[in-house]
Amino acid sequence: MSHFLPPSFLLPFSPHALQMFLVALSFAYFAKALSGSYMKSTITQLERRFDIPSYLTGVIDGSFEIGNLLVIAFVSYFGAKLHRPKIIAMGCVLMAMGTFIIALPHFLIGRYKFETSIRSSVNSTNNLSPCPARLLSPAALASGDPLSKTPIGCEGESNLSMWIYVFLGNVLRGIGETPVQPLGISYIDDFAREENAAFYIGCVQTIAVIGPVFGYLLGSLCAKIYVDIGFVNMESITISPGDARWVGAWWLGYLVAGVITLLSAIPFWFLPRSLPIPSDRGPAQCTPEQTSFIKDSPLLEHKYQADEPASFLEMAKDFIPTLKTLLGNPVYFIYLCVTIIQLNSLIGMVTYKPKYIEQHYGQSASKANFLMGTINIPAVALGIFTGGLLMKRLKLSIMGAAKFAFGTSLIGYFLSLFFFVMSCENAKVAGITLISYYERSVFSACNSDCVCSDRDWDPVCGENGITYVSPCLAGCQTSTGSGKNTVFSNCSCAVAAGLSSGNLTASVGHCPHRDDCDRVFPYFLALSVITSFIISLGGTPGYMVLIRCIKPQLKSLALGFHTLSTRTLAGIPAPIYFGAIIDTTCLKWGQKRCGGRGACRIYNTTAYRIAYLGLTMGLRTVSFLLCILGFVLLKRHLRREERSAHQVANGGAELEVLRKEEVLASNSDQSLRTSTTDYNNTERETRL
Numbered sequence: 001m002s003h004f005l006p007p008s009f010l011l012p013f014s015p016h017a018l019q020m021f022l023v024a025l026s027f028a029y030f031a032k033a034l035s036g037s038y039m040k041s042t043i044t045q046l047e048r049r050f051d052i053p054s055y056l057t058g059v060i061d062g063s064f065e066i067g068n069l070l071v072i073a074f075v076s077y078f079g080a081k082l083h084r085p086k087i088i089a090m091g092c093v094l095m096a097m098g099t100f101i102i103a104l105p106h107f108l109i110g111r112y113k114f115e116t117s118i119r120s121s122v123n124s125t126n127n128l129s130p131c132p133a134r135l136l137s138p139a140a141l142a143s144g145d146p147l148s149k150t151p152i153g154c155e156g157e158s159n160l161s162m163w164i165y166v167f168l169g170n171v172l173r174g175i176g177e178t179p180v181q182p183l184g185i186s187y188i189d190d191f192a193r194e195e196n197a198a199f200y201i202g203c204v205q206t207i208a209v210i211g212p213v214f215g216y217l218l219g220s221l222c223a224k225i226y227v228d229i230g231f232v233n234m235e236s237i238t239i240s241p242g243d244a245r246w247v248g249a250w251w252l253g254y255l256v257a258g259v260i261t262l263l264s265a266i267p268f269w270f271l272p273r274s275l276p277i278p279s280d281r282g283p284a285q286c287t288p289e290q291t292s293f294i295k296d297s298p299l300l301e302h303k304y305q306a307d308e309p310a311s312f313l314e315m316a317k318d319f320i321p322t323l324k325t326l327l328g329n330p331v332y333f334i335y336l337c338v339t340i341i342q343l344n345s346l347i348g349m350v351t352y353k354p355k356y357i358e359q360h361y362g363q364s365a366s367k368a369n370f371l372m373g374t375i376n377i378p379a380v381a382l383g384i385f386t387g388g389l390l391m392k393r394l395k396l397s398i399m400g401a402a403k404f405a406f407g408t409s410l411i412g413y414f415l416s417l418f419f420f421v422m423s424c425e426n427a428k429v430a431g432i433t434l435i436s437y438y439e440r441s442v443f444s445a446c447n448s449d450c451v452c453s454d455r456d457w458d459p460v461c462g463e464n465g466i467t468y469v470s471p472c473l474a475g476c477q478t479s480t481g482s483g484k485n486t487v488f489s490n491c492s493c494a495v496a497a498g499l500s501s502g503n504l505t506a507s508v509g510h511c512p513h514r515d516d517c518d519r520v521f522p523y524f525l526a527l528s529v530i531t532s533f534i535i536s537l538g539g540t541p542g543y544m545v546l547i548r549c550i551k552p553q554l555k556s557l558a559l560g561f562h563t564l565s566t567r568t569l570a571g572i573p574a575p576i577y578f579g580a581i582i583d584t585t586c587l588k589w590g591q592k593r594c595g596g597r598g599a600c601r602i603y604n605t606t607a608y609r610i611a612y613l614g615l616t617m618g619l620r621t622v623s624f625l626l627c628i629l630g631f632v633l634l635k636r637h638l639r640r641e642e643r644s645a646h647q648v649a650n651g652g653a654e655l656e657v658l659r660k661e662e663v664l665a666s667n668s669d670q671s672l673r674t675s676t677t678d679y680n681n682t683e684r685e686t687r688l
Contacts, residue, residue, distance in 0.1 A: 017275055018188070021085065022200055024267035025184040026207040028092055031264040032177050033211025034218070035099050035257040036064065037377075039170065041219025041369045044355050045250040049112060049227065050105075050163040051590065051598030054352070054582045058575030061351055063167045065571030067098075067174020072564045075178045077319060077557050084183040085271035092265030094176025099258035101169030105162040106251035112227045114245040115591055115598075116238060116458045182559040189547060189555055190275075197547075202388020202540045209381035209536075216354075216373030218256060223248035223366035235483050238458075238508050242364040244601040245457065245590070326554055326561065331398070334630035335546055336565055338623050342409070343570035345619035348578035349612075355582075356612055359603045360424055361521045362510075371525065379529045383536030391541050401545050405538030406627050412535035413620055415527065419613050422524045424517040426605050427510065429459070429467045430474075430493065432587050433604075446493035447475040455591045457601045461511035462494025463504055469588070474506050484508055581611045 043057050075087070184204070189197050226234060227247040239246050327333055353376075357368040387408075390396075396404060426433040431443070443454070452472035460471045468474035468491075475492030488506040550558045583600065585607040590598035 017272060020267070021187060021271050021275075022204065024085075024264075024271065025088075025180070025188070026204050027267070028088060028180050028184070028264045029204055029208035030211040030214075031092065031257070031261040032095060032180060033208045034215040035095065035173065035254075035261060037212030037215030037373075038219050038253045038257050039064070039102075040351055041216050041223070041354060041365075041372070042250045042253070043351065044358060044365050045223065045227075045248050046163065046166065047599040048114075048245060048590075049247045049250065050161065050166075051592045051596075052161075052163055053586075053597075053600065054355075054579035055576055056163065056579070058351070058577075058579035060163060060167050060170060061575040062572040063170040064174035064177070065567035067171040067176075068178050068567045069174075069564065069572070070171075071175055072178045072182070072560055072567075075182070075560065077322075077560065083273045084179075084187050085268040085273070087179045088183055089265045089268035091176045091179040092261055092268070095173050096176070096258045096262035096265070098169045098172030098174075098176060099254050099261055101172060102166050103251040103254035103258070104169070105165045106227075108165070109162050111231060112247055114239060114247075115456060116245075181563060182556050185547075185559055186556040198391045198540065198544050199388055201543065201547075202385060202391070205388070205540060205543070206381050206385040209377060209384055213373045213377045213381070215257070216369045216377060218253045220366045220370035220373060222250060222253045223364070223369060225249040225252065227251075238483055238486060240484060240509060241366050242362075243459075243509060244599075246365070248365065322554065322557060323561070326550070326558055329550060330633055331630075332546070332550060332558065334626070334633065335542075336562060338626050338630065339542075339562070340566050340569045341619055341623040341626065343566050344574045345616050345623070347570055348574040348619075349616045351575045352578055352582060352612065356608070359608055360605050361517050361524065362424075362427070363521075375525055375529055376532055379533040380536045383533040384539045387537040388540035390537070391544060396541060396544075398545055401541035402631070405542035405545070406624075406631075408534050408538035409620075410624065412531045413617070413624070415531045415534065416613075416617060416620075418527055419524070420609070422520045422527070423609055424520065424605055427467060427602065428465065429469065429588075429602060431469060432602060443473070444493065447473050449492075450475065457588065457590050459510050460488060460491075460506040460508060462491060462506045464494055465511050466494070467511045468493060468506065471506060476506055578612075578615065581615060582608065585611055 039061060043054075043061070046052070046060065047054065047057050185201060188200050188204070224241055225248055226232070226237065227249055229249055241248070354365065354368040354372055357363050357371065358365055363371075387404075390404075391401065394400070443452070450472050452470065454469070454473075456470045456472070458470040459467050460474055460476070461467055462474055471479065471488045471491070474488065474494050475490075476488035476494075477490035477492075479486055479488045481487050486508050489504075491504045491506045494504045494506050546558065546562060547555060582603075585604045586600035586602075587604050588601045590601050592598045
């Protein structure tokens, strides 16, 4: 009976096995990065589809980290003793399942119905009047607001929010992603030559940044496609991708990402558990720098080899002492604190950057995602790759790598301050950004003859260049056409400059955005690319500080605990409190079909800019202060270790002298005993 044999390049003794693992891990990084970036590209789509505020989309985004939190410490610790490639494969399968679950709500709920005040007559291009008062009898007017009645079908609507499925799917995706980074990076660092480890890790991280390029491009493509494409007549849709109510085919990208993630699991099933250790390093070899940064412990001298069998109970018993030893490393602890604060700033900024481009600069979700994928993310990928290359060429020490990462981050910080001056004025919306001297209201004398609802959001652009919340509030009396081609006539509020009468019209949608934004936006993109490149230069050197300051036996646990801490204290809370602060700048909230507050329709751009950029820069300022303290402690620690090493060296020299004296004395005693024996033998022969 024949047995299945894996390809020769996947055998443990194959010289190409490590390269194949590197390719497989890069593909897994690509898949998980694509899914994660696509999630961020759909933030505004999820808000509008499920009618939820920004802080709830932050909860959804942070649910990925919650999944990691549940299992990452144990996977990182126990996974290092087991078959690491197969554990990574199982994680990829779970990621794929979670991604498919995220898309599930689209197939469980009905068609998307956006709020609109346009009521078309059946089988006709002649629309009913936008002013309901002209169609109502006095008895109907006396009964109250005709637009306040509960929509048909809401009485039996389920109270279960569909975004819960997205939340749970993202949790499962986070659980599946858990083993990929700590076990994959530690596998490479265990079996690669020391001078190649940094370059290999830099390559993997570069591929991980290329993944978001395709993730945002996929998000851009899906955002252009209407959510219910194929099931509705697109000619009847009155909104465009630039409208605050537009929802793209967000679910389609998750199906694509799930298939790619499922394919990434296949190679790991055939990779070996371990590889031959390179000749220039041993399983317990530790550089002098590594030795100086962590205390020796008898507990670590005979345990934690990747291939050494150990019982589950024995490993669990040693977990807490090992964790205490790890956290007792001052460099590791300071590095952990700094990265937690900086990742709070980075995650919050990246999560809402497409939305910032949409709201502040008046771009569509599709264009914002396209720009993120084609301009910003490639700059980050190039920066990370260049940083890894410089790390190898310059052969930086731990102190050199830390200074390099700090310097690049500081330069990027000062350049980022220029974002504050790249501002845009608020869009001109009657009753919201343009208000009277006495009150802030969408109602005025020009629309007093119409019974309008202030809850509607169906913007139209008047001839005077001002956007009105709805055609009713613009005072429009008649309308012609259908869909996006609808034109409203006799709009009493849309009075053009110098005109007091005439056939004043309004068109569907917002008025074109401000000219000042069109001039500033290219400079914003250019500065964004430059700062992203400079800051990402320090990514790989900073990451190598983490790896080099610990013993090889603790790499998996250190990487896992680092990921656990940063995702618990940065990945989960950052999108939530960033979203909550952004919500405070909302000027007009949408209304759910069955009542209640929905997604925000328009923001105060000035307040949005100050809140978003101020919070980002404030967190980075705190991290730099902590970095300075860390450098002071690091230098003191290095001096102490140098003195200790010098004393050990002197003690070793004295011990060597004593050993030589003992050898000489031993040789003298041996010679004396030999001479005595020879003398006695000679004397015995003489007597005979």
